[in-house]
Amino acid sequence: HLSSIKNLYISLALALCSTLLVGCDAPENENGPVKIINMTKSNKTANNGNENFVYNVKTRGVGKSLGAAFNDKNDVQLQAAQAIGIDPIESYKDAYNINQPIVEITSCDEYTLDSLSHSLPYLIPKAATLLKDIGKAFTNTVVARGGKECRMIVTSVLRTNTSIAKLRRRNRNATDMSCHVYGTTFDISWRRFHHSDSTYIMSTEDLKNILGEVLYKMREDGRCYVKFERKQSCYHITTR
Numbered sequence: 001h002l003s004s005i006k007n008l009y010i011s012l013a014l015a016l017c018s019t020l021l022v023g024c025d026a027p028e029n030e031n032g033p034v035k036i037i038n039m040t041k042s043n044k045t046a047n048n049g050n051e052n053f054v055y056n057v058k059t060r061g062v063g064k065s066l067g068a069a070f071n072d073k074n075d076v077q078l079q080a081a082q083a084i085g086i087d088p089i090e091s092y093k094d095a096y097n098i099n100q101p102i103v104e105i106t107s108c109d110e111y112t113l114d115s116l117s118h119s120l121p122y123l124i125p126k127a128a129t130l131l132k133d134i135g136k137a138f139t140n141t142v143v144a145r146g147g148k149e150c151r152m153i154v155t156s157v158l159r160t161n162t163s164i165a166k167l168r169r170r171n172r173n174a175t176d177m178s179c180h181v182y183g184t185t186f187d188i189s190w191r192r193f194h195h196s197d198s199t200y201i202m203s204t205e206d207l208k209n210i211l212g213e214v215l216y217k218m219r220e221d222g223r224c225y226v227k228f229e230r231k232q233s234c235y236h237i238t239t240r
Contacts, residue, residue: 054201054202054203055147055200055201055202055203056202056203056206057142057145057146057147057202057203057206057207057210058145058146058206059206059209059210059213060213061209061212061213062212062213062216066190066208066209066212066228067228067230069212069216069228070212070215070216070219070226070227070228070235071227071228072219072225072226072227072238073227074177074179074227076225077179077185077225077227077236077238078177078179080179080184080225080238080239080240081179081182081184081185081238081239082182084124084126084182084184084239084240085124085179085181085182085183085184086098086100086102086124086182086183087100088160088161088181088182089160089161089181090160090161094160098122100124101124101125102122102123102124102125102158102183103122103123103124103125103128104121104122105121105122105123105128105131105154105157106121108132108135109135109136109139109151110131110132110134110135110136110139110151111131111132111134111135111151111152111153111154111188112151112152112153112154112194113153113154113157114153114154114155114156114189116155116156116157118156118159119156119157119158119159119180120157120158120159120160121157121158122157122158122183123157123158123183123184123186124182124183124184124239126184126239127183127184127185127186127239130218130223130224130237130239131154131186133218133223134152134188134211134214134215134218134237135151135152137214137217137218138150138151138152138210138211138214139151141210141213141214142202142207142210145210147202148195148196148197148200148202149196149197150193150194150195150196150202150207151193151194151196152188152189152193152194152211153188153189153192153193153194154186154187154188154189155187155188155189155234156180156186156187156234157180157186157187158180158181158183159178159180159181160181161181179236179238184238184239185236185237185238185239186237187229187232187234187235187236187237188211188234188235188237189233189234190207190208190211190212190228190233190234190235191204191208191233191234192204192233193207211235212228212235215235215237222240223239223240224237224238224239224240225237225238225240226238
């Protein structure tokens with residue numbers, strides 16, 4: 001009996017720690033704290049009272065850590081963004097008066113667009129094409145390796161100077177010199193994915209690495225620069 005009570009206290013303590021982590025010092029993107037979910041082949045997740053395994057998908061890796069593979073600094077990405085991007089806009093209102101080519105992006109077969117709190121769903125055409133190509137390659141790779149259809153989640157797109165100032169008040173990692181203001185840059189989460197089948201949840205770690213494989217190929221082909229953002233839990237990508 002005493003052992004059962006002890007185990008109960010331990011479970012409650014762990015649950016409380018997890019809640020505090022999400023609310024305080026958890027990884028964060030422009031939409032707020034990102035809940036940490038550790039998924040391995042030994043985990044199970046409850047679904048309507050039933051237990052479903054978290055399925056593994058074969059990965060090949062990129063031959064090094066993701067942090068080492070994707071370390072294109074902001075000044076490198078900024079130079080590329082300024083060369084092909086739009087002129088930065090001051091506020092959301094100004095976005096409707098852009099005279100340069102820019103296209104609206106929405107959730108589609110290739111990706112899911114997150115609820116954007118500090119950016120607008122617009123990219124220059126070349127960046128929009130790159131985003132679709134990444135999403136298509138990611139989904140096709142997951143399915144080809146025995147997984148089920150899964151879409152990546154886009155967490156940040158075009159920012160304004162005003163939205164960057166607001167973001168910096170909450171997230172000290174946000175920079176004043178942001179590539180996002182040029183319509184060339186977007187962030188893709190490596191911690192959250194959209195599973196088409198809620199009863200078939202695949203390992204987040206595997207999906208993160210498969211997305212890394214796709215981005216590595218795109219980067220090697222000279223189509224983009226990539227930074228693996230640990231704190232923001234995303235791949236930060238600028239079109240070349």
